Amino acid sequence: MNATTTSHTTGTGLAALEARLREDLAWLELPSPAWVPSRFVEGERVLDVAIIGGGMAGLTVAAELRMLGIDHIQLFDQASAGHEGPWVTYARMHTLRSPKQLTGPALRFPALTFRAWYEAQFGRAQWDALNKIPREQWMAYLRWYRDVLALPVVNDTRVALIEPRADGLWALRLQAVAGREASAVQARTVLARHVVLATGREGLGGPYVPPIADTLPAHLRAHSSDAIDFDALRAKRVGVVGGSASAFDNAAVALEAGAARVDLFIRRSEMPRINKLTGIGSPGLVHGFQHLDDEWKWRFLHYSAQSQTPAPRDSVLRVTRHAQAHLHLGSPLLGATVQGDEIALDTPKGRYVLDYLIFATGFHSEIDTRPEFASIAPHVRRWRDRFDPGPQLANDELGSSPDLDTQLAFQERVPGSCPSLGRIHCFNHAASLSHGKVAGDIPAISDGAQRLARGIASMLFDADRELHYAALQAFDKAELFGDEWVDADADAATATSRPAVTNES
Known part of the structure; x- marks a missing residue:
């Protein structure tokens, strides 16, 4: 965003808010002037930072990098413009779960908050009356955020492969998403000095389904993150596996679409009721977690995972108000058989005949399951490679987490095997064990983005230290011209050096 000095902004509406934002940035002298030396390979400009993912995390990192004067960046997202992230794709709740007042990606700029955006359009009274943020409005806010800051996102584009080069750069092979007008990026490769993986909840892996899912034909099952035709489930018997918020959201949409019956199968004998991490949420947790020793990091997240996050009350009531909804606690899946287009699902409570089964079973972080990471996965050090929590705290999901350094960058499993790995930064759910x-x-996306952007800035400066030192030596803009003073001792020194005057003539 080009910040220009304006008079104090008054008025209402988005135009006034955007003018206020320009003024705020101008007063803070932001964005900083670009300072990273340009680098070219075969006539092509190398990106300072390539960001994979144009959702909330990617946008926030890009905005902070720009504020710090790192301006040759690019974001790549396989979704079409305005559909990045889960908000209008597989997120199926009515509203966000977070309180409306959280500042999210605003980077401490009041004019960038959702509240400022909302009030500019609908007024203070409607803000006061708002309970939680509708997810479609959150997506609209993120679209505005991207536009008002002029963040460079390339949509309909997936990164097919990330490869290290001998010169320390990273090559990103780009592909157009099939069926969309993106022919200009087909088979294109871009080079970048740093890569940020802002890949959301999927992180480094993808949707997790239990092994029993592999016994079912694809047309009879789905993961909750898949595109599901809920209208096709009208008058059908639908099963949902899981007790998370996502499980209840998917069950609710199936019921609202007219499903004849929906059964939720929950492994636990009791529903979790308390969101434990909410109880200790604070700046101390945000800034202190990364400095804990390994054992304490593991203990915090293991306890949180074992306690589980409860589904919001509204999400549960959205399901249980339907007479055809049936909740089965203490019901892990024991087996499944298929007869024609019916699934016979066995649990300790009995057998259930279904027409469709949705697995709301979360995500995994196994980096070696993603083809685009094939060249780096063997080199990435995971927590399980160096930390043993003991049998009482065993947790495969935590063990597969990447062991990140202070800049949220990967570290080598075998030192020297891939030195440039330290310039790939993991800014997604998989970073939780290392950084919180x-x-x-x-809640903490701005803090994380600032932590990462400052880390990248320091690394870029260090990598170019010789160029910056040469610029220091070459800088010759004088602030004093030599005519501002007279050296009082110069005349005295001149007088003493003159030959003595005698009376001889």
Whole structure:
């Protein structure tokens, strides 16, 4: 965003808010002037930072990099413009779960908050009356955020492969998403000095389904993150596996679409009721977690995972108000058989005949399951490679987390095997064990983005230290011209050096 000095902004509406934002940035002298030396390879400008993912996390990092004067960046997202992230794709709740007042990606700029955006359009009274943020409005806000800051996102584009080069740069092979007008990026490769993986909840892996899912034909099952034709489930018997918020959201949409019956199968014998991490949420947690020793990091997240996050009350009531909804606690899946287009699902409570089964079973972080990471996955050090929590705290999901450094960058499993790995930064859910919940959730996304952007800035400066030192030596803009003073001792020194005067003539 080009910040220009304006008079104090008054008025209402988005135009007035955007003018206020320009003024705020101008007063803070932001964005900083570009300072990273340009680098070219075969006539092509190398990106300072390539960001994979144009959702909330990617946008926030890009905005902070721009504020710090790192301006040759690019974001790539496989979704079409305005559909990045989960908000209008597989997120199926009515509203966000976070409180409306959280500042999210605003980077401490009041005019960038959702509240400022909302009040500019609908007024203070409607803000006061708002309970939680409708997810479609959150997506509209993120679209505005991207536009008002002029963040460079390339849509309909997936990164097919990330490869290290001998010169320390990273090559990103880009592909157009099939069926969309993006022919200009087909088979294109871009080079970048740093890569940020802002890949959301999927992180480094993808949707997790239990092994029993592999026994079912694809047309009879789905993961909750899939595109599901809920209208096709009208008058059908639908099963949902899981007790998370996502499980209840998907069950609710199936019921609202007219499903004849929906059964939720929950492994636990009791529903979790308390969101434990909410109880200790504070700046101390945000900034202190990364400095804990390994054992304490593991203990915090293991306890949180074992306690589980309860589904919001509204999400549960959205399901249970339907007479055809049935909740089965203590019901892990024991087996499944298929007869024609019916699934016979066995649990300790009995057998259930279904027409469709949705697995709301979360995500995994196994980096070696993603083809685009094939060249780096063997080199990435995971927590399980160096830390043993003991049998009482065993947790495969935590063990597969990447062991990140202070700049949220990967580290080598075998030192020297891939030196440039330290310039790939993991800014997604998989960073939680190393850095806490700062890389994907709304509450601390700005803190995480600032941590990462400052780390990249320091690394770029260090990498170009010889160029910056040469610039220091070459700088010759004088602030004093030599005519501002007279050296009082110069005349005295001149007088003593003159030959003595005698009376001889």
